[in-house]
Amino acid sequence: MVAPGWKHACTPVSATVSTTILPCVRTWRGWRPALVERRNAVSEKLKVLFLCTGNSCRSQMAEGWARHLKGDVVAPYSAGIQKHGLNPLAVKVMAEAGVDISTHRSKTVEELGDVALDYVVTVCDHAHESCPLFPGKAKVVHVGFDDPPRLAAGAETEEEALGHYRRVRDEIRAYVETLPDALASVQ
Structure with missing residues (x-):
């Protein structure tokens, strides 16, 4: 499930992040989890x-x-x-x-x-x-x-x-x- 307001989602790239699907941002490398969301996911x-x-x-x-x-x-x-x-x-x-x-x-x-x-x-x-x-x-x-x-x-x-x-x-x-x-x- 994609967070409300987000058009794209992807799975976390790190084992330290929860396995929920996170919103993504488009970078020059393609779609990646938004850093702010990854940080919030691990409460850090x-x-x-x-x-x-x-x-x-x-x-x-x-x-x-x-x-x-x-x-x-x-x-x-x-x-x-x-x-x-x-x-x-x-x-x-x-x-x-x-x-x-x-x-x-x-x-x-x-x-x-x-x-x-x-x-x-x-x-x-x-x-x-x-x-x-x-x-x-x-x-x-x-x-x-x-x-x-x-x-x-x-x-x-x-x-x-x-x-x-x-x-x-x-x-x-x-x-x-x-x-x-x-x-x-x-x-």
């Missing part, structure tokens, strides 16, 4: 780390959006190669969008300890180039976003600076909205 959230240089802005926004929009299927984390402190303008533009990241703190990858990550999403080029090796099955995905502090450096007013932060905030939201299915095709 996808552990995703958003990694940037200083864990002050982009990775914090991504963690905030993931927790806010996808907290039912994704267990989000954020960290940096270094820690630069939480950017107050990032906090401000996220609050404008209804997401409170004011209690987040800047942390390094080492502070995550032994979290068994499924994916590491690098959100800046420096983090992608400097990305440490992660034990286990973690797959690294690069999705680069502009650096709001760098863009805002030449701004003459705070409002002009906030415009850069808002644009990047919205781009990160658009990416997070595609999770977890966007990660399903990563090899």
Whole structure:
């Protein structure tokens, strides 16, 4: 039986997933079970780390959006190669969008300890180039976003600076909205 609203169904590809027929998504390889459905079938959230240089802005926004929009299927984390402190303008533009990241703190990858990550999403080029090796099955995905502090450096007013932060905030939201299915095709 196919779930209501789904036109296609297929059987699970893993022995760890129940034997019920799951809804599918079409990928370039053909029809495959929707990742979100496979994860729900085994009652497990996808552990995703958003990694940037200083864990002050982009990775914090991504963690905030993931927790806010996808907290039912994704267990989000954020960290940096270094820690630069939480950017107050990032906090401000996220609050404008209804997401409170004011209690987040800047942390390094080492502070995550032994979290068994499924994916590491690098959100800046420096983090992608400097990305440490992660034990286990973690797959690294690069999705680069502009650096709001760098863009805002030449701004003459705070409002002009906030415009850069808002644009990047919205781009990160658009990416997070595609999770977890966007990660399903990563090899």
